[in-house]
Amino acid sequence: MIYSAEKIHLRNPAEVDEIKKFLEKFQLDFEKNIDYTVAIRENGQIVATCSKSRDILKCFAIDPSMQGTGITNILLKSIQDKLFEEGIFHSFIFTKPVYETIFTSLGYKVVEKVDKVVLLEGGMGGINKEIKKIASEFSIDSSKPKTALVMNCNPFTLGHRYLIEQSSKSSEEVLLFVVEENKSLFPFKVRYDLVKKGVSDLKNVKVIPGGQYIISSATFPAYFLREAGEFLEAYTTLDAKIFANYFCKKLNINKRIVGDEPYCKVTNAYNKALLKILEKSGISLETVKRKEGENKTGFISASKVRDSLRRNKGVNTEELSDLIPGTTIEFLLTKEGKEIVEKIISSHTPH
Structure with missing residues (x-):
């Protein structure tokens, strides 16, 4: 029989529901951020499907009776044709370890894997090229040991500043990776x-875009959902292993510093995974107690800044000066800053 992949119309609830029910058989959820889905049918019934979210392939499932028939190639070609149409020439695959050999046989390479998930990539570029590019662009001397931090900074606070300052004082060189994924109320560029x-003013601190391999939709989707689901441990461990096995090894990072996390379960779980993975690789993890505000407002956090903007329906300079530096206040008062503040006032986004 000759099989062909059909496009699923994501605005058609009946078609999406059919995909959801098929995925349930494989303990897979049809994720909200999916932008393209294809399926293969036999006798009118779905027997295989694959979706994508931007450059990430996911929700891949084939009925056991159809495995070995070559329909993986058909699914993959259909998704890749769509990627090429969108000008995307490098892609990731998030899948269960049972499917690893299927994709490696089709030219994809394993980036990292844990018990429940495996991350593969294919096409132009790749993680080793990405790190080489970072080293060149930011003049990173891999012969010298370094300290690293990873931050989202949504927005940049005095708490972030304190953590970076402590790192700067105790380390010869600090690499500060800013999460690049654009899923926060403050865009990455801002x-x-x-x-x-x-x-x-901290001359030994290099501020580097986090790229696609540090807390991104490819490595750690749960971070942006802020959901402590069954895959949280898998995602946190995956991201931690990528950082240890690629960034630390290639850039000679021997220490990572994090702030303690009394609020967010996801970040707390991530810090625990980091500790476990980094120690195995001989890399130390230092946890620094969060900075408290001067006006007895408790620990400083970006969420408190956003809460203040919502509660005051704008910038309360006196209140915010206890939480954020002057540079962040100045930005909030610009035209672009005011537009973001308006979005925050009307939003309940947790991250």
């Missing part, structure tokens, strides 16, 4: 610029 301005 967050990156605020961090750079906020630490411009």
Whole structure:
């Protein structure tokens, strides 16, 4: 029999429901951020499906009776044709370890794997090229040991500044990776610029875009969902292993510093996974107690900043000066800053 992949119309509830029911057989959820889905049918029934979210292939499932028939190639070609149409020439596959050999036989390479998930990539580029590019662009000397931090900074606070300052004092060189995924209320470009301005006096700190391999939709989707589901441990461990086995080894990072996490379960779980994985690789993890506000407002956090903006329906300079540096306040008062503040006031997004 000749099989062909059909496009699923994501605005058609009946078609999406059919995919959801098929995926349930494989303990897979049809994720909200999916933008393209294909399926293969036999006698009118779905026997295989694959979806994508931007450059990430996911929700891949084939009925056991159909495995070995070559329909994986058909699914993959259909998704890749869509990627090429969108000008995307490098892609990731998030799948169960049982499917690893299927994709490696089709040219994909394993980036990292844990018990429940495996992350593969294919096409132009790749993680080793990405790290080589970072080393070149930011003049990173891999012969010298370094300290690393990874931050989202949504927005940049005095708490972030304190953590970076402590790292700067205790380390010869600090690599500060700013999460690049654009799923926060403050866009990446804004967050990156605020961090750079906020630490411009710390000459041994290099501010680096986090890219696709550090807390991204490919490595750690649960971070952006803020959901402590059954795959949380898998995602946190996957991201931690990628950091240890690639970034630490290639850039000679021997220490990572994190702030303690009394609020968020996801970040707390991530810190625990980091500790476990980094120690195995001989890399130390230092946890620094969060900075408290001067006006007895408790620990400083970006969520408190956003809460203040919502509660005051704008910038309360006196209240925020206890939480954020002058550079962040200045930005909030610009035209672009005011537009973001308006979004925050009308939003309940947790991250």
